[in-house]
Amino acid sequence: MSEKFTGSFTQQEPIPEDAIEAALAVLRHGRLHRYNVAEGEAGETALLEQEFAVQTGAKYCLAVASGGYALATSLRAVGVKPGDKVLTNAFTLAPVPGSIASVGAEPVFVEVSESLTIDLDDLAAKADKARVLMLSHMRGHLCDMGRLMEICDAAGITVIEDCAHTMGAAWNGVLSGRHGAVGCYSCQTYKHVNSGEGGLLVTDDEEIAARAIMMSGSYMLYGRHLAAPGPEVFERVKYETPNISGRMDNLRAAILRPQLRDLGTQAERWNGRYRAVEEGLRGTPGLTVVERPAQEAYVGSSIQFLLLDWSEEAVQEVVRRCGARGVELKWFGTPEPVAFTSRYDSWRYAETPRLPQSDRILAGIIDMRVPLTFSLEDCAQIARIIRAEVSAVYQSA
Numbered sequence: 001m002s003e004k005f006t007g008s009f010t011q012q013e014p015i016p017e018d019a020i021e022a023a024l025a026v027l028r029h030g031r032l033h034r035y036n037v038a039e040g041e042a043g044e045t046a047l048l049e050q051e052f053a054v055q056t057g058a059k060y061c062l063a064v065a066s067g068g069y070a071l072a073t074s075l076r077a078v079g080v081k082p083g084d085k086v087l088t089n090a091f092t093l094a095p096v097p098g099s100i101a102s103v104g105a106e107p108v109f110v111e112v113s114e115s116l117t118i119d120l121d122d123l124a125a126k127a128d129k130a131r132v133l134m135l136s137h138m139r140g141h142l143c144d145m146g147r148l149m150e151i152c153d154a155a156g157i158t159v160i161e162d163c164a165h166t167m168g169a170a171w172n173g174v175l176s177g178r179h180g181a182v183g184c185y186s187c188q189t190y191k192h193v194n195s196g197e198g199g200l201l202v203t204d205d206e207e208i209a210a211r212a213i214m215m216s217g218s219y220m221l222y223g224r225h226l227a228a229p230g231p232e233v234f235e236r237v238k239y240e241t242p243n244i245s246g247r248m249d250n251l252r253a254a255i256l257r258p259q260l261r262d263l264g265t266q267a268e269r270w271n272g273r274y275r276a277v278e279e280g281l282r283g284t285p286g287l288t289v290v291e292r293p294a295q296e297a298y299v300g301s302s303i304q305f306l307l308l309d310w311s312e313e314a315v316q317e318v319v320r321r322c323g324a325r326g327v328e329l330k331w332f333g334t335p336e337p338v339a340f341t342s343r344y345d346s347w348r349y350a351e352t353p354r355l356p357q358s359d360r361i362l363a364g365i366i367d368m369r370v371p372l373t374f375s376l377e378d379c380a381q382i383a384r385i386i387r388a389e390v391s392a393v394y395q396s397a
């Protein structure tokens, strides 16, 4: 009898006890709104921002309602206006082009490479098309950030990093989110810290920080922030910056602070699981493992592999057979968006020429979550199942 995996690919770990305690304390005092603080109290949200700024080495930090809100706020804060074009990855998820559309701008998609990162040659070729790049570190893959910043600096392009999948990851020792002008993170349940919903934005630029804080809905209470520029910067922007409410609350912040302290340990645990799956898949005929560059410190909360140049039917058969054995794989080649997956041609509000290189690669990308509730043995078993099913379909083709 062939083995079947019975774990859940969507089950995250429980919220840690110290975070539950902190949340209960907020519930007990009732001051959930970030600006509802007692005399002498900073509030969980302001403390979270202060701590995340220190953790990332950023001058300023703002906590907001979601990762997508952080992206849209960054676009507005760097001055993107309706009708502007914004460069972004063809391989990403819907909230990324969605954030561009939400400010009335138009995404210009850049091809994906076989490393699943933005294609830097295509980026260089399109560098004159926009003055902002919304760079998505999709599924945790970091491109050569040195070369990317060279291209963007030379072309005068402002870089916003979408770090929804790279909180805690680094390129050449520099944390993701700290290469460009702004770094945006998501704290949504499927990410590296879990407050249900939530987002964080970091920057060293005082005007971007002040505008983002005003936009998030600070009214004139910006003085209560602990990771914000001085009042003179707000004086310059406060009448010209609309309030587009999207604050974080103290309950979520309380849940996040202890989790952020554990991020390094959690990253190690994810990577152990990632490597167990990767080792098990290595050498499978027809399957390409995505090799991680030595300069990249990643957080392996999901894994991707390629069935490059396989027929649609064969890829679908692998997904079906693995699914029947309890292994939930997602395919980025499917023409119809399914659940959380979607591809650049699903976003029909954006006018997009075909991207032949991305079409070929997306048609081969298989994606799988690696939650921390899986044991190392679970990961080895999952890899055995994928290996067996990929081999069976490959041999019969």
Ligand SMILES: Cc1ncc(COP(=O)(O)O)c(C=O)c1O
Pocket: 066, 067, 068, 069, 092, 093, 095, 096, 136, 138, 139, 162, 164, 165, 185, 186, 187, 188, 197, 198, 199
């Ligand atoms: C690549 C990417 N960027 C941004 C986001 C937006 O994050 P949030 O769900 O917190 O709005 C997501 C969410 O899934 C994402 O996958």
